[in-house]
Structures are given as C-alpha cells and as structure tokens.
Amino acid sequence: MGKEENFSRDCIPMVFGVKSLVRILKAIEEYIMRAMERLSSHVKNRLVDLGNAKHKGRKVIGYHSRRLCAEELLLACGAMPLGLIQGGDHVPVELAGGYICRWIDTFCRAQIGYGVSGDNPYYNIIDMLVIPVTDNHIRAISDVLTAIPTSRYSFWGCPIKKTSTLLPTIFRK
DSSP: OOHHHHOOGGGHHHHHOHHHHHHHHHHHHHHHHHHHHHHHHHHHHHHHHHHHHHHTTOOEEEEOTTSOOOHHHHHHTTOEEEEOOOOOOHHHHHHHTTTSOTTSOHHHHHHHHHHHHSOOHHHHHOSEEEOOOOSHHHHHHHHHHHHSTTOOOOOOOOOOOOOTTTHHHHSOO
16 A cells, blocks of 8 residues: 555644644634625625616626526626525515416525515616526526516527527527
8 A cells, every 4th residue: 555545634633733733724714714704795795886886887687596697708798797596585485476386496486576576676786687598497487577567677588499400590600
C-alpha cells in the first residue's frame, strides 16, 4: 500500500497539528459566517436594488429558478434576472384554486397565486416573465397568467420540436 491509501481522517491532526487544525476550522467558520451575512444583506436589499436598477432603465426579467433559464443571456442583454421561487404560504395556493385544478403541483399553484394577486412585490416589479414550458404544471403557470384580462403577461411560444424542415429556418447561414 502507498501513503495515499493509508491516509485517513484520523491522521489529519498528526499531519497539521491540533493548533493548526483549530485555526483552520475557525477560519472556515468565520468565512461561512461572513458569507451568510452577505447573503442575508443581499436578500434584505434585493427589492430596493431591483427598484434602483429599474429607475436607471434596466429591465427586470423574472423566471422560475427550478426550471431552465439562461440567466447569462439575461445579464448579457443588460437585464436584471430575478428568480421567482417564493412559496410556503397557503394563501396564494388557495387563491390559485380559483384558476386551476388542485392536481397542479403546489409550487406552480403558489406562483399562479402570487401572479394573480397583485400583492407580491417581486411579481409586480418584473417587466417580463420567462417560463420555459417543460411540463404541464409549468404550462399551467403560463396559461393562467396570460389568460387573465388584467394581466401584464403575454405568451411567446418557441418551437421545441426539432424537425428537418424547421432546423434550416432556425439555423440560417
């Protein structure tokens, strides 16, 4: 057996020494605490930052984070991407019940409820909502939010079926 095969967690204190290991662990703990403070500050100030960006002329594009969205494209266009992953409150889920059946998954029903309520500041601040339709539950979000007469949302369909006649149209030289 070589040295790499014998190396285990039990011998780490012998290699580094107990004092060195304690210093390393304290440094890791401080780094994690600073990161958590930055994250907490970012979350608290996010809505204000988005409002300032809108005031300066940038567009805020909302998308559902659990699905596919090319955030890099939104950033390259000068937009501020906003992942809409809020949930955990029963009120928007119940509100969505007036628009969609109860078999649609709870996350999607919550997003419908937030979108139709007009009370959610994150849904109110977005200029555009990107919904890559990957299944019928996500399609329900798009269908409901675009069907409401007072809605600010619109549906833009993108072809997803790749056929030999469609590809030359999309990928022209």
